[in-house]
Amino acid sequence: MNIGIFTYGTRGDVQPYIALALGLMDKGHQITLAAPENFKELVEGFGVAFHPLYGNAETEMNSPLGQSILKSENTIKLIKHFFKILHDIRVPLRKSYIDGINKVDFIIANAATLPITSTIAEKQNKKLAFTYFMPPGVPTTEFPLGDFDFLNFPLYNKLTYKLAHLFFWKFLKKETNEFRQELGLPILKENLLAYIEKQKPLDLYCLSPSLIPQPKDWSNNHKITGFLTVPEEKETSYAVNQTPVKLNEWIQKSEKPVYMGFGSNGVGNPKKFVSIINEILTKTNERILFCTGWGIFEGLPQHENLFVAKYVNHRDILPKCKVGIFHGGAGTLAAMLRNNLPVIIISFYTDQPTWGKIVKRRNLGAHIPVKKLTAGKLISALAKIQTEEIRNKVAMIGEQIRNENGLGNAIREIENYFN
Numbered sequence: 001m002n003i004g005i006f007t008y009g010t011r012g013d014v015q016p017y018i019a020l021a022l023g024l025m026d027k028g029h030q031i032t033l034a035a036p037e038n039f040k041e042l043v044e045g046f047g048v049a050f051h052p053l054y055g056n057a058e059t060e061m062n063s064p065l066g067q068s069i070l071k072s073e074n075t076i077k078l079i080k081h082f083f084k085i086l087h088d089i090r091v092p093l094r095k096s097y098i099d100g101i102n103k104v105d106f107i108i109a110n111a112a113t114l115p116i117t118s119t120i121a122e123k124q125n126k127k128l129a130f131t132y133f134m135p136p137g138v139p140t141t142e143f144p145l146g147d148f149d150f151l152n153f154p155l156y157n158k159l160t161y162k163l164a165h166l167f168f169w170k171f172l173k174k175e176t177n178e179f180r181q182e183l184g185l186p187i188l189k190e191n192l193l194a195y196i197e198k199q200k201p202l203d204l205y206c207l208s209p210s211l212i213p214q215p216k217d218w219s220n221n222h223k224i225t226g227f228l229t230v231p232e233e234k235e236t237s238y239a240v241n242q243t244p245v246k247l248n249e250w251i252q253k254s255e256k257p258v259y260m261g262f263g264s265n266g267v268g269n270p271k272k273f274v275s276i277i278n279e280i281l282t283k284t285n286e287r288i289l290f291c292t293g294w295g296i297f298e299g300l301p302q303h304e305n306l307f308v309a310k311y312v313n314h315r316d317i318l319p320k321c322k323v324g325i326f327h328g329g330a331g332t333l334a335a336m337l338r339n340n341l342p343v344i345i346i347s348f349y350t351d352q353p354t355w356g357k358i359v360k361r362r363n364l365g366a367h368i369p370v371k372k373l374t375a376g377k378l379i380s381a382l383a384k385i386q387t388e389e390i391r392n393k394v395a396m397i398g399e400q401i402r403n404e405n406g407l408g409n410a411i412r413e414i415e416n417y418f419n
Helices: 015-026 037-045 057-061 064-072 075-088 090-102 111-124 154-182 192-197 232-238 245-253 270-283 314-320 330-338 352-361 375-385 388-403 406-418
Strands: 002-006 030-036 049-053 106-109 127-132 203-205 222-224 258-261 288-291 306-309 323-326 343-347 365-369
Touching: 002 015, 002 090, 015 030, 015 037, 015 330, 015 406, 030 037, 030 090, 037 049, 049 090, 075 090, 075 154, 090 111, 090 154, 106 111, 111 127, 111 154, 111 192, 127 406, 154 192, 203 406, 245 306, 245 314, 270 288, 270 375, 314 330, 323 330, 323 375, 330 343, 330 352, 330 388, 343 352, 343 375, 352 365, 365 375
Parallel strands: 002 030, 002 106, 030 049, 106 127, 127 203, 203 222, 258 288, 258 323, 288 306, 323 343, 343 365
Antiparallel strands: none
């Protein structure tokens, strides 16, 4: 089969699809992965065909306006900013999607691409499957939507999803119908999510059922498969993000370090994080491996207990660390738990607070919303999560995640659906 995978966002929205692409390629399928143009080197580094979607997520994140929005630490402002960016580039962006979908027979897409991919798929009469790496947005009576977990009873739980779907459609209705008219399709008078659900597309949540069990009241097209992970032999074959000699030497000098990094998340207030790192180094004996990712951090100290890198190979480095501090992206959380690391989630926006709450509730670590973050709270959390009780809990979940065949489950569902 000739399959196109379409995603838009940060590295956390791209890397799991590399795993999916490689798994499908091993099954003999022709795969093209479409993502913002700045991910070309990453995707092609794994030997996966790449199609650029218009725009550069890293440039937008580090622009003065992007940094200003991030610094506000306001989720609503950030979502509005994201949609404004997509609106401003909608003409060349839509064309890049059409060019990509013209090349393939079947489509796999994520939430951020849904209004565009679903419209083109309908116009070209191509089958479309959805995959997500966030806590489910499918209505259930078993638990509320993550951001609305103030109560928990069946009627309320269902209502939380309905409200979220209404907000989603409010943001996207005008844009979606504009594009539908442009392609000669009738405008939608009902919510896009409800319209798509009537077609019963395959809808995969590529998350661990050990963290979020599949609700019993879901219809058969919705499934929780397990996390998607790039097979070890693939990382070795393509020598992606190999660990520098200096970093290995630093790690081996003394006790295991704390991993700290926020990937392509962006932190908005880098001075705050530089100050916190300084205080940890001054007040504790903790060693910190700090990964800057897309962030720009000026004034980081020169200290024997601090090593700074842009990115590291998680598979190689995480087993050599003792704790993970990060933003709460699902892919990084999977990597941390797979390597038996207690975690501290410093959540910024979207699904990150939900993952933080799950981690805290399951006694796998701690959660600190970025607005409440101080050096004192982080130092206290570091002490609290390095207990035998939490390490035992993490080890148990880690074993369950390692034994899940998330990639195999997802591939089986996709092949059955597209055949």
